[in-house]
Amino acid sequence: MRRGPRQIPAVELNGMKIEVLHFGKDAGLEQNGGYLEIKDANSNQHLFFIKIYDIKYNPKKEDDVQDMFIIEMGVRDGVVRIKEEHGRVYAINLTERSAEMVYSPYESEKKIIKQNRKSQV
Numbered sequence: 001m002r003r004g005p006r007q008i009p010a011v012e013l014n015g016m017k018i019e020v021l022h023f024g025k026d027a028g029l030e031q032n033g034g035y036l037e038i039k040d041a042n043s044n045q046h047l048f049f050i051k052i053y054d055i056k057y058n059p060k061k062e063d064d065v066q067d068m069f070i071i072e073m074g075v076r077d078g079v080v081r082i083k084e085e086h087g088r089v090y091a092i093n094l095t096e097r098s099a100e101m102v103y104s105p106y107e108s109e110k111k112i113i114k115q116n117r118k119s120q121v
Contacts, residue, residue, distance in 0.1 A: 005069035032067040
């Protein structure tokens with residue numbers, strides 16, 4: 001049996017409180033894992049969700065063994081970064097409500113990250 005994800009401490013940046021939302025399906029979202037909930041840091045009022053990555057569920061397997069959770073979150077150089085269970089790291093753009101993979105342990109994804117960096121220059 002798989003253990004549930006551990007709680008990740010919230011971080012604050014630019015008046016926003018960023019929390020990991022492990023169980024997105026409970027909030028009416030399409031997957032468990034891969035979401036951040038953004039709240040007003042003063043009122044704690046929900047502002048929006050950001051989906052960090054997609055989980056492609058295999059219908060022949062139980063969903064809960066396929067869920068992929070965020071295991072780390074922090075702020076570095078004014079950017080929120082998260083790490084998921086497979087080791088990928090994402091930088092979060094709160095203004096654009098988007099995420100970009102900035103590290104992967106998988107060679108095929110490392111090439112994509114390099115290509116994306118070149119196209120941004």
